[in-house]
Amino acid sequence: MKAVILVGGLGTRLRPLTCNTPKPMLPLANRPFIEQMLIRLREQGIDEVILAVQYLADRFHAALGDGSRFDLKLTIVEETEPRGTAGAVKNVEHLLDGTTFVFNGDVLTDLDLQAMLAFHQEKGSKATISLTPVDDPTQFGLVEMQADQRVQRFLEKPRAEDITSNLINAGTYVVEPDIFKYVPPDQYYMFERGLFPVLLQIEAPIFGFPSRAYWTDIGKPQAYLDVNRDILIGRVQYPMCGQQIKQGIWQEGEVDIHPSVQLVGPIVIGPGVQIARGARIIGPTVIGANCSIGPEAYLEGCVLWEGNQIAEGATLRLCVLGRGNKIGARTSITGGAILSDDCEVGTENRLEHGIKLWPGAVIKDHAISF
Numbered sequence: 336m337k338a339v340i341l342v343g344g345l346g347t348r349l350r351p352l353t354c355n356t357p358k359p360m361l362p363l364a365n366r367p368f369i370e371q372m373l374i375r376l377r378e379q380g381i382d383e384v385i386l387a388v389q390y391l392a393d394r395f396h397a398a399l400g401d402g403s404r405f406d407l408k409l410t411i412v413e414e415t416e417p418r419g420t421a422g423a424v425k426n427v428e429h430l431l432d433g434t435t436f437v438f439n440g441d442v443l444t445d446l447d448l449q450a451m452l453a454f455h456q457e458k459g460s461k462a463t464i465s466l467t468p469v470d471d472p473t474q475f476g477l478v479e480m481q482a483d484q485r486v487q488r489f490l491e492k493p494r495a496e497d498i499t500s501n502l503i504n505a506g507t508y509v510v511e512p513d514i515f516k517y518v519p520p521d522q523y524y525m526f527e528r529g530l531f532p533v534l535l536q537i538e539a540p541i542f543g544f545p546s547r548a549y550w551t552d553i554g555k556p557q558a559y560l561d562v563n564r565d566i567l568i569g570r571v572q573y574p575m576c577g578q579q580i581k582q583g584i585w586q587e588g589e590v591d592i593h594p595s596v597q598l599v600g601p602i603v604i605g606p607g608v609q610i611a612r613g614a615r616i617i618g619p620t621v622i623g624a625n626c627s628i629g630p631e632a633y634l635e636g637c638v639l640w641e642g643n644q645i646a647e648g649a650t651l652r653l654c655v656l657g658r659g660n661k662i663g664a665r666t667s668i669t670g671g672a673i674l675s676d677d678c679e680v681g682t683e684n685r686l687e688h689g690i691k692l693w694p695g696a697v698i699k700d701h702a703i704s705f
Contacts, residue, residue: 470501625642641658652668
C-alpha cells in the first residue's frame with residue numbers, strides 16, 4: 336500500500352520555529368513528527384511512502400534516507416515550485432499504481448486507516464475524505480453529505496449563517512490515481528477548491544469518512560504547544576521516547592538530575608540533560624537532548640528543543656525554545672513566547688505576550704521588560 340505525504344509548505348504560521356526546520360520535522364515530545372508519522376503508517380499496513388517536498392528538502396534526505404530504518408520504502412520528490420495539494424500529487428502521479436492514501440504533513444491524528452480504506456473500497460469511491468467535527472467550522476472546509484455519506488457539497492470557510500454541519504475536511508484522503516487526469520500538469524492546484532469540486536461536477540463518487548479520532552493541525556504556535564501537551568497527558572496515541580522512570584516522567588538515555596530537583600509530570604527528558612540543584616520542572620514540559628537547566632530555575636508547560644542553556648533562577652512558562660539558545664540568569668520567558676535557534680537572552684529580561692525571536696537574535700542584560 337502506498338501513501339503520499341504533502342510536506343512542501345513553508346510553515347509560515349509557525350515562524351520563527353520553521354526558519355531552519357521544516358514543519359513536519361518539528362519535534363513532538365522529542366521525536367520529529369514526520370518520523371512518528373512514518374512509524375505509524377508502517378504499523379497500519381503502508382509499506383511505501385512518497386514525500387512531496389519543496390522547502391528545505393535536504394533536511395528530509397539527511398534525516399530519513401531511503402526509509403529502511405522505518406521498514407518501508409521512501410521516495411523523496413522535490414518540487415521546483417509550489418504545486419498546491421492536488422498539484423503535488425499530480426507531480427508524483429507516475430509513481431502511483433493503485434489505491435493511495437494522501438496525507439497533509441502538518442496534521443496529527445490517530446485515525447484508523449484500515450477502517451477508512453475498507454469504507455473506501457466498500458463504497459466504490461474515487462476519493463474518500465476523512466472528516467472530523469469541530470466547534471467552529473468557519474475557519475475550515477465544511478463538507479456536506481447525503482444519508483449514505485456521499486459528498487454533496489464543499490464550503491470553504493463558510494459564514495456562520497451557511498453552516499449546516501460541523502464536519503470538516505481533516506486532511507487525510509484515500510484516492511484512485513485516475514482522478515488526477517482532471518488536474519492540470521505543472522500548475523498550482525488544490526484538492527479543496529479545484530479537484531474535489533470538479534469531481535462533484537462530473538458526479539464521480541466521493542464519500543466522507545467521519546471520525547472522532549484525535550485530530551489537530553500543528554501549524555500554529557499555540558497548536559504546537561497544545562499538541563505536545565496532548566501527547567504528554569495521553570489524549571493521542573503517541574509512543575514516548577525513553578523509559579518511564581516514575582509516574583508521568585519519561586527519560587531517554589543518561590541524564591544528570593540533582594536530588595533536590597522537583598519534577599511534577601508529565602515530563603519528557605532527553606539524553607544528556609543536566610538539571611541543577613533546586614530547579615523545579617512542572618509538566619506538561621518537554622526538555623530536549625543536552626539541555627542544561629541551572630540552579631533554582633523554574634519550567635512549566637514549555638517545550639525546549641535540544642542544546643538550550645538555562646541559567647540560574649530563570650523562569651520559563653508556556654513558551655517554546657528552538658535549538659541552542661542561551662537564557663540568562665533570572666530572565667522570564669512566558670505567555671506563548673517563541674525563540675528560534677541560537678538566540679542569546681541576557682540576565683533579568685522579561686519576554687511575554689507571544690514575543691518571537693528569529694534565529695541568532697541577541698538581547699542584552701536588562702533590555703526588555705513588559
